[in-house]
Amino acid sequence: MNRTRLRANNILNAGLMYVLLCNFLFFEVNAQQPENNNEIPFSENDEGFLPIFDGKTLTDWIGDPTYWRVENGNLVGEITPETILKTNSFIIWQGDQPTDFELKLEYRISEAGNSGINYRSELIADVPFALRGYQADIDGKNRYTGQNYEERKRTTLAYRGEKVIIENKDSVVDLKSNIEKNCWQIREVLESLGNSDILKLEIKNGEWNQVHLIIKGNRLQHYVNDVLMSDVIDADLINQAFSGYLGVQVHVGPPMKVEYRNILLKKL
Known part of the structure; x- marks a missing residue:
């Protein structure tokens, strides 16, 4: 060679x-x-946040297994034609009942889906897996996403694009007589955060969106994709709440699917 x-x-x-x-x-x-795609590196803005869902199991969560499961690292809620709901059903975090906190998570929802993130909520004794309290609303058509809706109580507290104060009454309030068109009437809109339809453009249809809740004292702020969607000051001494359960919801209605991931909590 x-x-x-x-x-x-x-x-x-x-x-x-x-x-x-x-x-x-x-x-x-x-x-x-890591095999679990739920494990993402923390950013500088995530300092102090801790995961409350491990992406593998339902440890510290309780809900109806007919509707809730872990799949591909995500917390999945699904209603099928065979499992249509008669009442809204939640999967509820059992780790704590936080008072002042920030919560970050990502969600993806089908077009027909209706869901929400409840916080400072109470259990309903005679209804399994039900919560009563504040909710960061989420839906697939984005009619309600970002608003503050109080489940089984005062209904809509702030629509998307509103900063609101819920006014106080000295006597016990009859809830039903103060609700009109599914909205609490003892409230004042302090300012606009933007046109609801314009804010809606910040929400991605059928894709992952990030929710950031800042809950401190009687002020309740809901962000979606870093945009403030609703801001409530709850001065109602009779009906306000300062602690309670966290949970996420599947809503009565047609078949749907909602997925949650990267659920991070920071106590203030």
Whole structure:
């Protein structure tokens, strides 16, 4: 074999060794990646936040397994034609009943879906897996997403695009007589956060969206994709709440699917 051919063979062998080494390193690196896609690195803005859903199990969560499961690292709520609901059903976090906190999570919902994130809520004794209290509303058509709706209580407290104060009454309030068109009437709109239809454009249909709740004292702020959608000051001394359960909902209605992931809580 002449020297030119020998040199060519050496170069070829070196090239093959390099390719094999690169492939080995590629598979080694990927083998070390976490299988759970729920495990994302914290950003600087996530300091102090802790995950309350591990992406693998329903540890510390309780709900009807007919409607709730873990799938592909996500917390999934689904209604099928065979499992139509008669009452709204929640999966409820059992870890704590936080008072002042921030909550971050991502959700994705089908077009026909209706869901929500309840907080500072109470259990309903005679209805399984039901909550009563504040809710950051979510729906697939984005008619309600971002608003503050109080489940089984005062109904709509603030529509999307409103900063509202819920006024106080000195006597016990008859809830039904103060609700009109599914909205609490003892409230004052302090200012506009923007046109509801314009704010709706910030919400991604059928894709992942981030919700950020800042709940401190009697002020309740709902952000979607870093945009403030509703802002409530609850000065109603009879009906306001300062602690309670966290949970997410599947709503009465047609078949639907909602997914939640990266559920992070920071106590203030």
